[in-house]
Amino acid sequence: QKEVEQNSGPLSVPEGAIASLNCTYSDRVSQSFFWYRQYSGKSPELIMSIYSNGDKEDGRFTAQLNKASQYVSLLIRDSQPSDSATYLCAVKHNFNKFYFGSGTKLNVKP
Amino acid sequence: DGGITQSPKYLFRKEGQNVTLSCEQNLNHDAMYWYRQDPGQGLRLIYYSQIVNDFQKGDIAEGYSVSREKKESFPLTVTSAQKNPTAFYLCASSSRTGGGDEQFFGPGTRLTVL
Numbered sequence: 311q312k313e314v315e316q317n318s319g320p321l322s323v324p325e326g327a328i329a330s331l332n333c334t335y336s337d338r339v340s341q342s343f344f345w346y347r348q349y350s351g352k353s354p355e356l357i358m359s360i361y362s363n364g365d366k367e368d369g370r371f372t373a374q375l376n377k378a379s380q381y382v383s384l385l386i387r388d389s390q391p392s393d394s395a396t397y398l399c400a401v402k403h404n405f406n407k408f409y410f411g412s413g414t415k416l417n418v419k420p
Numbered sequence: 421d422g423g424i425t426q427s428p429k430y431l432f433r434k435e436g437q438n439v440t441l442s443c444e445q446n447l448n449h450d451a452m453y454w455y456r457q458d459p460g461q462g463l464r465l466i467y468y469s470q471i472v473n474d475f476q477k478g479d480i481a482e483g484y485s486v487s488r489e490k491k492e493s494f495p496l497t498v499t500s501a502q503k504n505p506t507a508f509y510l511c512a513s514s515s516r517t518g519g520g521d522e523q524f525f526g527p528g529t530r531l532t533v534l
Binding site: 342344346352353354355356359398400402405406407408409410411412413 | 451453455461462463465468470476478510512514521522523524525526527528
């Protein structure tokens with residue numbers, strides 16, 4: 311079983327719609343969770359971090375965490391073509407190790 | 421400007437050669453990391469270091485070596501023992517503890533074996 315699992319996609323949404331990206335993790339003691347955006351050929355860029363159960367909003371992005379279900383999600387409101395990228399979910403374990411999912415590719419159609 | 425720099429951006433290696441990838445950060449972060457990314461795949465941890473003069477193997481350390489002689493520098497050597505080194509190599513850093521423990525990435529080095 312992988313430490314962090316994501317649907318590889320591609321997830322296609324029309325411009326202006328809400329994109330919903332999901333991630334599950336296996337280690338119950340994990341405390342820190344992150345979403346990164348990676349454009350083709352570029353390095354990952356941090357979008358959101360979340361540490362407590364519930365929602366965290368930053369502009370058009372909302373991260374949601376449910377530790378009981380070991381589930382993290384990222385909502386992108388008013389999706390734009392520039393949001394088209396691969397989104398990586400990351401979980402921080404003990405001893406400062408991070409585990410990454412394989413990423414979900416998002417296509418936002420104009 | 422605070423950040424992480426990696427060099428070179430592109431690197432070509434002949435069979436049997438060792439090559440060293442540079443990673444420098446001026447974020448005053450204690451922890452530094454090396455990841456490998458293959459096309460269409462996620463990041464796999466090669467080595468990480470939480471403090472100067474100390475480092476630990478990640479999930480795919482075979483064929484790689486690192487050093488951490490200074491807080492701001494964490495070079496990665498890809499040795500000839502690494503049989504399939506063509507990949508995108510990413511260096512990252514983070515604070516060790518507490519809130520604000522996000523991990524930030526450098527721009528990456530793309531290594532190709534000729």
